[in-house]
Amino acid sequence: MSVNLHSQRADPVPPPRLRPGRHHAGPQRRFLSQFDIRATPYLLISPYFLLFAVFGLFPLVFTLWVSLHDYELAGGDAAFTGLENYANLLTDASFWNAVVNTVGIFVLATVPQLVLALMLANALNKRLRGRLFFRLGVLIPLVTSVVAVAIVFTQLFGRDFGMVNWLLGFFGVENINWQNAKWSSWIAIATMVDWRWTGYNAIIYLAGMQTIPRDLYEAASIDGASSRRQFWSITLPMIRPTIIFTVFVSTIGGLTLFAEPVMFGSNRMEGGSTGQFQTIAMYIVKEGFRDFDYGYAAAAAWLLFILILVGVAINYTFIRRIGGNQ
Amino acid sequence: MIGNMRRGKMLAVASVMTAALAVSAACGSGDTGGQTGGSSAAAPEKITLTLQTFGGGTNFGYKAAVEKWNAEHPNVQVKYNNLTDSFENVYWPQMLQWLQSGTGAGDVVGIDEGGMGLAKARPQFFTDLGQYGLQSRQADFPAWKWENGLNAEGKLFALGTDVGGMSICYRTDLFKKAGLPTDRDEVSKLWATWDDFIKAGQDFQSKVKDAKFVDSVNTIYNVVLSQEAAKNGNVTYFDKDQQLIADKNPAVKTAFDFTQKISQAGLTAKLQNFTDPWNTGFVKSQFATLGCPGWMLGVVSGTAGEEFKGKWDVATVPGGGGNWGGSWLAVPKQSKHPKEAAELASYLTSPEAQLMAFKEGGNLPSTIPAQDSPDLKSATNEYFNNAPIGEIFGPSIKSLQPTFLGEKHAQVKAAVEQVVIGMDQGAVPYGQAWQRFGEVGQKAAG
Known part of the structure; x- marks a missing residue:
């Protein structure tokens, strides 16, 4: 791209007869064309950054400002309280409950999801009949809306007339009220997340796998490596950057989980009668928009941000060990 | 590895944006729809x-x-x-x-x-x-x-x-199945007090196994609370100095204890109002009664639908008047x-x-x-067997008492009702429910 641009500019095609009066302003013209070359790219990408400044950076900074104040919707003096909101949050048992729920659901959802995706991708990477059909098939859950997924799964996990309980009934299991306990609600929510995102991750892994040169596998086969050995020693190390990417994206998605647990809890922000599945995002909405405590909610939002950074950092150190050191 | 680093940066930006998105809603003041039109400068203007x-x-x-x-x-x-x-x-x-x-x-x-x-x-x-x-x-x-x-x-x-004005909506066909009276006057006589209500429920439950006597606890909890508040200075969760009294007010404790009793007696279908399972409960006949404020009649007919027209009726509420909404x-x-x-x-x-x-x-x-007005007194509701709702709600709405609402009433109410519902559904053990009730009330008020 940039090469093209230069070659066009290098061949000036000056319009000689046009407005000869201004023609003596050579240096100015050169400056303009220099400016054009230098500034245009920035100008062209600026819409994104302007939008980001308005809708990303400003709210971010404003949230930080709000989080340092006793900022209540409709009243309250919005006095500066420094880090008081943060200090209160860190000793707030219900905030930590939300953190535990979020991390718990994240682990319960992400680990099986990525392992399954990896297995799926490996299978789809083989020569099999109707490969395109299967590859597209695993992506289909992604095009359904989160809310639709949540509604359907909430019904499947219904206490009295849900299909899951009906199936479990054949094994003599009594009807489970899935919303009632932490373990059951976490499983139900993790299932929704996995159903929707496993295929997506599988396709990304598949794309990564297809960039691995075939001759590596051929050489390995000649050396007598089994296909399992090939997977562990070639495939996995080679797609490590891809795995890191999916882990990061899953971490961010998992820690900001919102729609599924909200729908699962009848559109309420409490996440069950004792907050069994209240995630941090739900906690923020509850504090900010149900109890009108903006400052507190803003502080919680910042803590969530920090938590995501920590989560990503931890995952990164784990994942980079995959496939040994290179 | 360069690729990795760039991804890392992109993700840092992405995560910043995600966090920002999560809170940017906090700053959105919404559209300014519904602004008054017309200029007030020109005086006789429309x-x-x-x-x-x-x-x-x-x-x-x-x-x-x-x-x-x-x-x-x-x-x-x-x-x-x-x-x-x-x-x-x-x-x-x-x-x-x-x-x-x-x-x-x-x-x-x-x-x-x-x-x-x-x-x-x-x-x-x-x-x-x-x-x-x-x-x-x-x-x-x-x-x-x-x-x-x-x-x-x-x-x-x-x-x-x-x-609000309170009544009890009940299913005549299920009452018949349980050998209980179906006529609304006789049904009203069946439960002059809330203890009678539980007794009727136990009779019902001993005959009918595939449906519960009441839908859930929070309607009943609120009715008993409003009735008890009238006996305790017309306050519920806050006294008139805005001090939280949820754990000290005898009205609250009585309402809570009654709710616990009806739940422990196994008379509730453990369905929370206005959730999908509750809506389904109407159609699947999972419960025989529910507390019905005036506006609830429309909810019942709308949710249960034509199939159940005439199977519902309205009786008076135990313990006299009550208010919800x-x-x-x-x-x-x-x-x-x-x-x-x-x-x-x-x-x-x-x-x-x-x-x-x-x-x-x-x-x-x-x-x-x-x-x-006679218009109200003579009113009937076709869906509910032409029940004379004017007569049924009349005494209830006239005996209503002022209940003082604290500044954080809504938050405390929402929080403690979660405990009441959680207790009924089993998420909160009966033995710990009252203590938890006090704690979440405290927190919501703070």
């Missing part, structure tokens, strides 16, 4: 007043009343705008943002009982209706409805619209036409308009003349 309400179906039932007003006031036209069916999740947060930012709220706005505690504590948001002579309306209202429209400074800021109309300070808006609020809460709303949506009137 003006438009915006009336903002909430609620499903016919909500406040003002369609006919507004049409009448518009026909009679060509220069003051009213735009009736029902914003959403959800008060606490959508309407109230949005309304508070509008009130706070000084733009967006209508000229006349509806406020549910749940929001009145906060509204009373914020005199700066609402016009003093007394300065437009609406003090004269006092005689129309029962004391409690009137007093809740006075703010922290003792000024009149809101006029009452409808009241009911609203007020207020004029925000930001209104550009406060005088006309006050007039409109007064008109919409007049006995005449309240009766029109009753015809339209079944909303029980709060004014005494409307409650006494």
Whole structure:
């Protein structure tokens, strides 16, 4: 791209007869064309950054400002309280409950999801009949809306007339009220997340796998490596950057989980009668928009941000060990 | 590895944006819809007043009343705008943002009982209706409805619209199956007190296994609470100095204990109101009774549908009157036409308009003349076996007592009801429920 641009500019095609009066302003013209070359790219990408400044950076900074104040919707003096909101949050048992729920659901959802995706991708990477059909098939859950997924799964996990309980009934299991306990609600929510995102991750892994040169596998086969050995020693190390990417994206998605647990809890922000599945995002909405405590909610939002950074950092150190050191 | 680093950076940006998105909603003040049109500079000019309400179906039932007003006031036209069916999740947060930012709220706005505690504590948001002579309306209202429209400074800021009024809706076919009487007068006699109600429930449950006696606990909890509050100084979670008394008020404890009793007796279907499983419960006949405030009749007929028409009936509530829900109309300070808006609020809460709303949506009137009118007394409901709802609700709405609502009433109510429901559904063990009740109440009030 940039090469093209230069070659066009290098061949000036000056319009000689046009407005000869201004023609003596050579240096100015050169400056303009220099400016054009230098500034245009920035100008062209600026819409994104302007939008980001308005809708990303400003709210971010404003949230930080709000989080340092006793900022209540409709009243309250919005006095500066420094880090008081943060200090209160860190000793707030219900905030930590939300953190535990979020991390718990994240682990319960992400680990099986990525392992399954990896297995799926490996299978789809083989020569099999109707490969395109299967590859597209695993992506289909992604095009359904989160809310639709949540509604359907909430019904499947219904206490009295849900299909899951009906199936479990054949094994003599009594009807489970899935919303009632932490373990059951976490499983139900993790299932929704996995159903929707496993295929997506599988396709990304598949794309990564297809960039691995075939001759590596051929050489390995000649050396007598089994296909399992090939997977562990070639495939996995080679797609490590891809795995890191999916882990990061899953971490961010998992820690900001919102729609599924909200729908699962009848559109309420409490996440069950004792907050069994209240995630941090739900906690923020509850504090900010149900109890009108903006400052507190803003502080919680910042803590969530920090938590995501920590989560990503931890995952990164784990994942980079995959496939040994290179 | 370079690729990795770049991804890392991109993700850092992405994560910043994600976090920002999560909170950016906190700063959105929403659109400024519903702004009053017309310029007030030209004095005799035609003006438009915006009336903002909430609620499903016919909500406040003002369609006919507004049409009448518009026909009679060509220069003051009213735009009736029902914003959403959800008060606490959508309407109230949005309304508070509008009130706070000084733009967006209508000229006349509806406020549910749940929001009145906060509204009373914020005199700066609402016009003093007394300065437009609406003090004269006092005689129309029962004391409690009137007093809740006075703010922290003792000024009149809101006029009452409808009241809850309690009854018990029951399924005649299921009662028949259980060998209980089906006639509404006999059923009413069956449960003069709440203990009788439990006794009837045990009789029912011993005969019928595939349905429970009541839907859930929180309706019943609220009715008993409002009845008990009347015996305990008309306070529930807060005393009149805004101090939390949820764990000390005997009214709360009695209501809680009764709820625990009915739950432990195994009479509840453990379904939370207004959730999908609860809606399904109507169609699958999972329960035989539920607490029915006036506006609930429409919910029952709408949810259960034609298939169950005539299978439902209405009986009086144990323990006398009770209240759940009911609203007020207020004029925000930001209104550009406060005088006309006050007039409109007064008109919409007049006995005449309240009766029109009753015809339209079944909303029980709060004014005494409307409650006494023959139109109300002779009213029947076709869906409920032509039950004479005027007669059934009449005594209930007349015996209502003023319940004081603290500034954080709505938050405390929401929090402690979660414990009550959790106890019924098994998430909170019975033995720990009362302690937890006190703790979450404390936290919500703090």
